[in-house]
Amino acid sequence: MSGDTVVSLPEELLGEGVWFRVEEAVTAAAVRRAAERLATDLGMPDRRVADLSIVAAEAAGNLVKHADQGLILVRAVRTAEHAGVEIIALDSGPGIADVDRAIGDGHSTAGTLGIGLGAILRQASRWDMYSQPGRGTVLAVQVWPVAPPAPGWVAGLTRPLPGETVSGDAYAVRQDGDRRQVLVCDGLGHGGLAAAASHEAVRTFLSGAFAPPAATVDALHRALNHTRGAALAVAELDTSAGLVRYAGLGNIAGTVLAPDGTRRGMISMPGIAGHQRRQVREYDYPLVPGAVVLMHTDGVVDRWNPSDYPGLLTRSPEVIAATVLRDAGTRRDDAGVLVARPS
Structure with a gap:
């Protein structure tokens, strides 16, 4: 980073x-x-x-x-x-x-x-x-011990299933110049083995060469073959091209929320990284100025509606993510949310 x-x-x-x-x-x-x-x-x-x-x-x-x-x-x-x-x-x-x-x-x-x-x-x-x-x-x-850095463009939150000490959900962020990529992953099940799968995905993502999302997901799939496996998705936010490039395996939800209230869901392919997959496909979605990219695991329900929260999408990524986790996170699973707003 x-x-x-x-x-x-x-x-x-x-x-x-x-x-x-x-x-x-x-x-x-x-x-x-x-x-x-x-x-x-x-x-x-x-x-x-x-x-x-x-x-x-x-x-x-x-x-x-x-x-x-x-x-x-x-x-x-x-x-x-x-x-x-x-x-x-x-x-x-x-x-x-x-x-x-x-x-x-x-x-x-x-x-x-x-x-x-x-x-x-x-x-x-x-x-x-x-x-x-x-x-x-x-x-x-x-x-902070010194003057704070500039506000971040991305933030994530994870919360373990009640009764567990670790979360099987995780996220990671990497940046190379103007290239910005994010990962959200959900280790199969919950507890220590689920967390181990997600941590391996994060380690591989952060240590690997910068590559398009589909190639990155394919590399993560190969790296997780000795783990329980995970659902995961990678998004690259290309503000110069006005695009989000997205690829995923399993039930990670991704949405682009435009300032005018338009919602565009992003597609993940069926499968489990590390165990089973179809051909990994990459899709492009418009990224207009002021748009927010929201990604979450299946511990967060999809019924969350930003129109019920006037002004929320203008707040910091931390506050947006925490609000979604509070109101849409379930108590029956680990929950993870990532919010990115690059402009």
């Missing part, structure tokens, strides 16, 4: 991070400790560790006080030179009718995240939020 694009680290806590279901004060304390530990492991200075501690404590505390079904993800983000910590908080609570007013210190109602949101944002290097009355709120906050 070149430049200052933000990506997750590949290790456990330093990668996809740790999810917390936040319902009690004891869990809020665990969130704060996990954030502090991660920041320390990343070598962040004490001052920024202290700032992050405030962010984590306030974000988790607000979920305990005001939210329904609150979840928090703590994970690392990095560039080639620096590493920071990202906290993503999501809930299905009453939502916020007036976000600007809620940001002000001292404002707290049953329909807001409560007192402390202003304190969170003051300590943050970067933040974004989306909220709807009756649907809930998603807040993404990053704390």
